[in-house]
Amino acid sequence: MSKPLILVCNDDGVFAPGIKALVSAVEQFGEVVVVAPDSPQSGQGMSITINHPLRYRRIEFKGTSQAYTCDGTPVDCMKLAVNHILKRKPDLVVSGINHGANSSVNVKYSGTMSAALEGCMEKIPSIGFSLLDHSIEANFEPSLPFVQKIVKLVLKRGLPDFTCLNVNIPNISSELIKGIKVCRQANGNWTEELEERTDPMGEKYFWLTGKFKSYDTGMDHDLWALENGYISIVPTHYDMTNHTLISPLSRWEW
């Protein structure tokens, strides 16, 4: 039997420390191929490139059998990998390790999670990993045993079609991590989202910024888990239907 084929992507770009850490964690489980953006693509969500062509090129990457950078988004990388670069369907997609949280509503803007979502839409078991530390100097070391445990279990048990895992890891030393909680995506949003500046020509411009605000008072969601020292795992799918509203809305006088 051939070794599992593991496709690795991210959104911080192929030169980010997080993807190196992820490859080092998973290389023992199979043949690793990296297809990742050639530049940072944070916040790209499910963005795809349709008004420009895509290119990719081969690079050296320790721990992989092949590695490529692509000039598109994380979802473009996935489509290129699955439809063109790889000769067989991967057994697993892992994305990350993201520099910074993708809990709660951030899953919607996240390029890291979009790569995982794209993977599960191709019926490949897929996992997005994020560490709660934005820094380029983030220490991924304490996360790696947990990443390995999760990858091992998913390789063994598989995942249902069309659902991937959104894994967030608190930025604390491993002995303080209380365990892993499977939970739902917390309800929250960003506020005060723009910083106004003036350029040397006297024209205004704006940076997106903001503060995250939770609206959620439950104890069964990812923000609660992370704040209480757990790794959160949210089973995430691309069905965005609010099923509870179909019946009441159907009774409106359309």
Add this chain to the structure above:
Amino acid sequence: MSKPLILVCNDDGVFAPGIKALVSAVEQFGEVVVVAPDSPQSGQGMSITINHPLRYRRIEFKGTSQAYTCDGTPVDCMKLAVNHILKRKPDLVVSGINHGANSSVNVKYSGTMSAALEGCMEKIPSIGFSLLDHSIEANFEPSLPFVQKIVKLVLKRGLPDFTCLNVNIPNISSELIKGIKVCRQANGNWTEELEERTDPMGEKYFWLTGKFKSYDTGMDHDLWALENGYISIVPTHYDMTNHTLISPLSRWEW
């Protein structure tokens, strides 16, 4: 009482015929402000601009009290409108009318629907409209009475926080439209997604393309409604948790 404030966005860009048609449909219901991308942003999903600053400028737009173009994505436009341009919270967000379908899984890649999602995350009743015709010469005229009916009803009844409507309109004459169906997002995906070409320097490049494939055999989803002559309305939220998997996954040996 002041007139309802209606914020209009899209992803085809401010100069697309679809947004002009949408403004002409809704101007009778309130004060209309347009904040829309200055260039086509199809396929941008929930993409936000964080590595570049944003700029906007005022333009003339018939049927509006104010109109602006922004050099960012649809979600950027929404954040700029709500946090900076508008002096009060809009009573309604409408996005579109998109040139082409946003049914099924396309909701995930759609910039039009992302603007509507961003609106509902701000607790503003929000609707994304799409016509099943990609053409720049699409005829929006037969859609407009239905757009008006839906807008009127949502202005009257409101929508629950955090859920917007994904409205898709078949490209047929109005007398053939059988009515409006509230339904779920169909299960499907894109296949054969890349077209390979060679540039004048002999280097390969790729265009994203593909064929849509439905995996869904139900009759309660948006693709079924559209194929059978109905306008589809999917109540759409940003909770991507697969709630049915929380309990079985919790029992894994994490």
